[in-house]
Amino acid sequence: MAYHHGRLRETLLEAAVAAIEQDGVARLSLRDLARRVGVSHAAPAHHFGDREGLFTAIATDGFARLATVLEQAGDDFREVGVAYVRFATSERGRYEVMFRPDLHRRDDPELAAAMDRAGDVLRSGAAAEPGDDRTNGLAAWSLVHGLATLWNAGAIAMDEGAEVEVVARAVAGVLFGHAASAAGGAAVADPVR
Template sequence: MAYHHGRLRETLIDEAVAAIEADGVDRLSLRDLARRAGVSHAAPAHHFGDRTGLFTAIAIDGFDRLTAVLEASGGDFAEAGVAYVRFATAERGRFEVMFRTELLRDDDPALAAARERAGAVLRAGAGAEAGDARANALAAWSLVHGFATLWNSGAIDADGQAPDELARVIAVRLFGSPERVTRASRGGDTPVR
């Protein structure tokens, strides 16, 4: 990927994500990243300092992107869960880094703010559901994060379904109305194959 003047930081993040998706997070080095981006070896260090800085920037970018897709789900609690899974399976490299705290500068204020923005969107949807909002949010996050992690690792036999289709059926079953569960099971809310 060639970078355009003024977009080097974004290009480096995108190249790092592509490398993570291809080779895994443990094989990424700043030197390899510079080679992939076609820039000097000093360029990644100039923008991120070190690998931890790079991974922190990837996580911030990931949380910002996650927030955008959650907001676009329209406030529906089950659809926010589907959006989460769609993001996690489409943005595997970012998703892999976002929750690996050992890779990140956990005290970075921009990271804390990005996490909080994404969390606030999830909590807002949980508050609209019956019952304890905190328990609802934790249950929903556990469900969709676990599902996405299992999907990304290849542990789920999808039987031809896309991850968001299968996630919709599961999310509606746990967090939807009884009528919506029936429709989802029959394919009314999702194109079940």
């Protein structure tokens, strides 16, 4: 993988995410990352310090991207949930690191700011729904996070050709009483194999 002068950090991050998607987080090392990018083994250490620093940078980038996606979804809380699932299933490498506090530095100020920004969008949507804001927020996050995690693991039995966004819209609709209009013909098979 070639990189442009001045963009080595971004190239390393993208290569790390690709490696995670291919081999998982356990197999990623700074030395392997350097080999993938074609730079000296000291280059990743220069940018991230250590493996935990690399994962912190991936999580920070992931939460910033997630916040942008959620903000772009608009004011419809169901569509924010769909955007969350879309992000989680299309950005699997980042998503896998983001919710693994054992991998990164939770006290990193940039990571905390990115997490707060994404969380603010989710909290504001939950506040717009009837009922308790905190319970709504936890219910919504649990639903979309659980759906995305199950989808990524291949644990949901779906009819062939089912699209994650259609399924996410149908499932999110159930949470806030939009079930009849949410399904839109989604072919959701038996939930347990």
